[in-house]
Amino acid sequence: MKLIVGIGGVTNGGKTTLTDSLLRALANCCVIHQDDFYKPQDQIAVGEDGFKQWDVLESLDMAAMLDTVQAWLSSPQKFARAHGVGVQPEASDTHILLLEGFLLYSYKPLVDLYSRRYFLTIPYEECKWRRSTRNYTVPDPPGLFDGHVWPMYRKYRQEMEANGVEVVYLDGMKSREELFREVLEDIQNSLLNCSQEELPAPAPACPARPQGRGHGCGHRTARPAASQPDTV
Numbered sequence: 001m002k003l004i005v006g007i008g009g010v011t012n013g014g015k016t017t018l019t020d021s022l023l024r025a026l027a028n029c030c031v032i033h034q035d036d037f038y039k040p041q042d043q044i045a046v047g048e049d050g051f052k053q054w055d056v057l058e059s060l061d062m063a064a065m066l067d068t069v070q071a072w073l074s075s076p077q078k079f080a081r082a083h084g085v086g087v088q089p090e091a092s093d094t095h096i097l098l099l100e101g102f103l104l105y106s107y108k109p110l111v112d113l114y115s116r117r118y119f120l121t122i123p124y125e126e127c128k129w130r131r132s133t134r135n136y137t138v139p140d141p142p143g144l145f146d147g148h149v150w151p152m153y154r155k156y157r158q159e160m161e162a163n164g165v166e167v168v169y170l171d172g173m174k175s176r177e178e179l180f181r182e183v184l185e186d187i188q189n190s191l192l193n194c195s196q197e198e199l200p201a202p203a204p205a206c207p208a209r210p211q212g213r214g215h216g217c218g219h220r221t222a223r224p225a226a227s228q229p230d231t232v
């Protein structure tokens with residue numbers, strides 16, 4: 001069984017922190033960080049606003065990211081070994097790939113590959129404050145947050161919602177521990193549901209189980225969010 005889980009959402013929402021904790025807790029689990037697919041700095045366009053456009057999809061080599069996901073899909077065991085992840089023989093049928101990044105659900109060829117799409121949100125003020133404490137490889141010039149980062153976040157999120165991409169919203173104001181427990185439990189439940197679907201048909205005496213949609217576990221759509229925190 002293969003499960004691709006997206007840990008997406010706003011910059012400084014806590015994606016990398018949460019992903020690191022999940023990676024330590026889950027067996028046979030690999031990670032792909034979207035940040036690793038930034039194009040070289042001299043290929044990042046400068047907008048009419050004068051800012052380098054770090055927060056647009058075109059600044060990322062998404063085709064290369066997709067290739068990496070496909071390499072995992074074609075052989076999770078080989079991928080894990082190549083990335084120094086020990087494969088546990090007793091859990092070897094189940095493999096999880098975490099995709100982590102701020103624009104995970106805006107690149108069409110990737111969108112349907114997720115079994116679960118999480119989306120971390122935090123309010124504007126908190127985001128601006130956390131961002132001011134971060135050191136990126138290229139430091140933010142004055143005004144970048146209000147002039148580029150936050151408007152692009154709003155734009156891509158609105159597009160995602162308008163396109164009907166179903167995500168599970170996570171409130172990034174919760175503690176690291178609470179978020180970790182919530183998501184770990186949810187992933188473990190997904191694994192249980194998937195393994196139920198893969199069981200042979202029940203014996204005639206048992207009540208019939210509802211039929212799956214025939215796409216396999218890795219291609220099911222994430223359930224819609226129960227509620228969306230009003231954070232934009």
Ligand SMILES: Nc1ncnc2c1ncn2[C@@H]1O[C@H](COP(=O)(O)OP(=O)(O)O)[C@@H](O)[C@H]1O
Pocket residue numbers: 010011012013014015016017018130133172173174175176177179
């Ligand atoms: N749940 C949380 N509550 C408060 N601060 C957090 C939380 N998760 C992460 N942080 C802090 O917020 C900043 C951004 O976290 P990070 O995981 O790098 O976010 P992202 O990858 O979404 O940009 C870091 O300083 C981190 O320690």
Ligand SMILES: NC(=O)c1ccc[n+]([C@@H]2O[C@H](COP(=O)(O)O)[C@@H](O)[C@H]2O)c1
Pocket residue numbers: 010011012015016035038054055101102136137138149
């Ligand atoms: N990794 C880099 O080379 C680099 C350079 C400049 C800005 N950034 C920033 O990284 C952010 C995305 O990463 P986080 O979601 O971890 O904050 C974007 O908002 C972008 O402005 C990254």
Ligand SMILES: [Mg+2]
Pocket residue numbers: 015016
């Ligand atoms: Mg990060």
